Amino acid sequence: MQVPNDLPKEVLEIREDIRTMRIRGAGRIARAVAMALSKAAAAFVGNDVDEFVKYMEETAAFLRGARPTAVSLPNAISFVMRRLREKGIATVDEGKRTVEEAAKEFVEYSERAVDEIGELGARRFRSGDVVMTHCHSSAAAAVLAAARRAGKVDRVYVKETRPRLQGLIAARVLADAGLDVILIPDSAVRYFMKDVDRVIVGADAVAANGAVVNKVGTSVVALAAKEARVNFYVAAETYKFSPKTLIGELVPIEFRDPAEVVGREWLQEHPNVEVLNPVFDVTPAEYIDAIITERGVISPYAAPLILLEEYGVHAWD
Ligand SMILES: O=C(COP(=O)(O)O)[C@H](O)[C@H](O)COP(=O)(O)O
Numbered sequence: 001m002q003v004p005n006d007l008p009k010e011v012l013e014i015r016e017d018i019r020t021m022r023i024r025g026a027g028r029i030a031r032a033v034a035m036a037l038s039k040a041a042a043a044f045v046g047n048d049v050d051e052f053v054k055y056m057e058e059t060a061a062f063l064r065g066a067r068p069t070a071v072s073l074p075n076a077i078s079f080v081m082r083r084l085r086e087k088g089i090a091t092v093d094e095g096k097r098t099v100e101e102a103a104k105e106f107v108e109y110s111e112r113a114v115d116e117i118g119e120l121g122a123r124r125f126r127s128g129d130v131v132m133t134h135c136h137s138s139a140a141a142a143v144l145a146a147a148r149r150a151g152k153v154d155r156v157y158v159k160e161t162r163p164r165l166q167g168l169i170a171a172r173v174l175a176d177a178g179l180d181v182i183l184i185p186d187s188a189v190r191y192f193m194k195d196v197d198r199v200i201v202g203a204d205a206v207a208a209n210g211a212v213v214n215k216v217g218t219s220v221v222a223l224a225a226k227e228a229r230v231n232f233y234v235a236a237e238t239y240k241f242s243p244k245t246l247i248g249e250l251v252p253i254e255f256r257d258p259a260e261v262v263g264r265e266w267l268q269e270h271p272n273v274e275v276l277n278p279v280f281d282v283t284p285a286e287y288i289d290a291i292i293t294e295r296g297v298i299s300p301y302a303a304p305l306i307l308l309e310e311y312g313v314h315a316w317d
Pocket residue numbers: 024025026027028070134135136137138139140166201202203204214215279
């Protein structure tokens with residue numbers, strides 16, 4: 001991917017931090033790219049409006065390639081860039097202001113959305129509920145923290161989430177929120193499901209057919225939950241809904257370096273073994289009881305309504 005000329009170092013660093021997962025989780029990724037666009041705009045030197053717009057379009061394309069699956073990333077970029085395109089700016093300064101304001105608005109919306117999801121989601125829980133979660137999702141954690149504050153949930157099983165062990169982040173965050181955390185290996189999901197009342201996870205993308213793309217292993221939790229008749233909830237801001245799925249596109253599943261699974265040394269010692277590392281999987285709508293969004297708690301089958309309301313004709317952009 002071509003790096004636009006004169007892109008400030010901090011924008012390059014944000015992209016690299018997303019690629020290497022120092023910035024991770026769909027919500028944080030979205031907020032980080034919105035801020036990256038704002039920083040890029042501020043750093044532009046010159047008075048030529050067309051040059052500025054071209055530079056911003058190139059920056060947007062460059063940032064879009066940071067990670068492929070979390071649709072919050074292109075959605076955050078579209079939110080900011082649509083403002084710039086629709087505004088019809090007369091000067092570069094106006095363009096810079098437009099980008100900065102749109103990015104700020106997106107970040108504020110996003111932070112508010114997570115809080116609203118927490119409050120709405122907590123209503124689905126009952127006193128004494130035992131919960132299971134997978135990976136670390138700030139939206140799912142917000143629900144659990146709000147449910148804890150409401151005196152409903154005490155205990156949560158957290159899956160370690162190999163190979164990158166995001167479960168350890170979730171365990172720390174949820175313990176800090178006052179929950180009793182039990183960290184379990186991924187392979188123990190079915191063993192413990194009998195003790196669980198509800199599952200809650202986050203999302204990297206919600207498709208028009210209500211399927212949810214989230215950290216690999218989510219679909220296995222959903223299968224075990226369905227077998228045990230345990231409610232399965234997804235916490236997802238509306239900017240995680242994928243407009244392109246309305247026109248039949250599939251959400252790309254990221255495959256990362258096999259060394260994340262077994263280490264570089266093992267790979268070198270076993271050149272005849274193929275190691276694959278898909279990092280997301282798809283949970284079909286029929287396994288999902290509800291998606292908790294900042295606009296309300298919906299059936300996964302209502303995903304197209306959210307998409308049409310949110311993006312309308314822009315789904316085709
Ligand atoms: O799958 C992951 C993170 O994957 P990775 O660690 O590979 O980025 C999270 O469940 C979603 O991104 C939602 O997170 P949030 O609710 O924080 O947006």
